[in-house]
Amino acid sequence: MASRTEPPDSEPSGSATGVSVRPPLLRELLLVAGLFLVYKAGRQVADGHVAEAFRNAHRVWDLERDVRLPGEGAVQSLLLHGDTAVHLANTYYAVVHFPATVAFLVWLYLRRPAHYVWSRRILALLTGAALALHLAFPLAPPRLLGAAHLVDTGRIYGPTVYGARPSSDTMANQFAAMPSLHFGWALMVALGLIAATRTRWRWLWLLHPAVTLLVIVGTANHFWLDALVATALLGIALAVVPSPARRARTRAKAGSAPPTGSGVPPVPAGSGSSPVPAGAVGRRHGLVGARR
DSSP states (O other), X not given: OOOOOSOOXXXXXXXXXXXXXXXXXXXXXXXXXXXXXXXXXXXXXXXTXXXXXXXXXXXXXXXXXXXXXXXXXXXXXXXXXXXXXXXXXXXXXXXXXXXXXXXXXXXXXXXXXXXXXXXXXXXXXXXXXXXXXXXXXXXXXXXGOGGGTOOOHHHHHSOOSSOSSGGXXXXXXXXXXXXXXXXHHHHHHHXXXXXXXXXXXXXXXXXXXHHHHHHHHHTTSSOHHHHHHHHHHHHHHHHHSOOHHHHHHHXXXXXXXXXXXXXXXXXXXXXXXXXXXXXXXXXXXXXXXXXX
């Protein structure tokens, strides 16, 4: 018998996950667009703390050296062996981040609605937590830190998504490095696709966050610690929001247990008989006693 490697293309309404077939498209578009606009506006509000951002960058750099994390320069030196490698890394950083996440959400919305709702909630929590941390802990990237002696690969080799001067950059807040949403979103995309599919090759999706980690560090846009904090925040979000599989297990367990206080013992699986109420047992014994 051939085994199926993928779950069904659609999830029926009122399934064990308790999620409808598909949320209204217009509502989802407005919700995702609103979250994105709030995030972009919040990042701009967090901009401008130049002195604090550089002080925090020195603290992060010193902490990484104290705990003996590998230097970001070791990864960058691998990219700088050839112009092609560093250009590809810059392109990956600039081009893949948003389109990959949008494609992930669109595919889930069309093919795995329950996983779409779960993933959208996780990404919203992760992004909100990141915005709060950007406001509380502005951080300059290592490419701007003189003590790191790293190359701004985007500015020198291109392409880059940042302006030449962080203080005049109206497109992005360059002091919002902690945590790295490049890595956090990439890791969630991989975990979401692994959870939503059953093919034996699904674990290869982990290559996306692995490559993203090497890219953000090698281009000196993020410290190692930026990715570690993003991973911790994602872990908290995953613990808070139950996955479709966990919701299904909870509902199945609740449906198999008898109502509390019913006085009816559970029936062993495959027994083929139904439980006898306690009153009926007593009446039966009473009849037997009367006959005697």
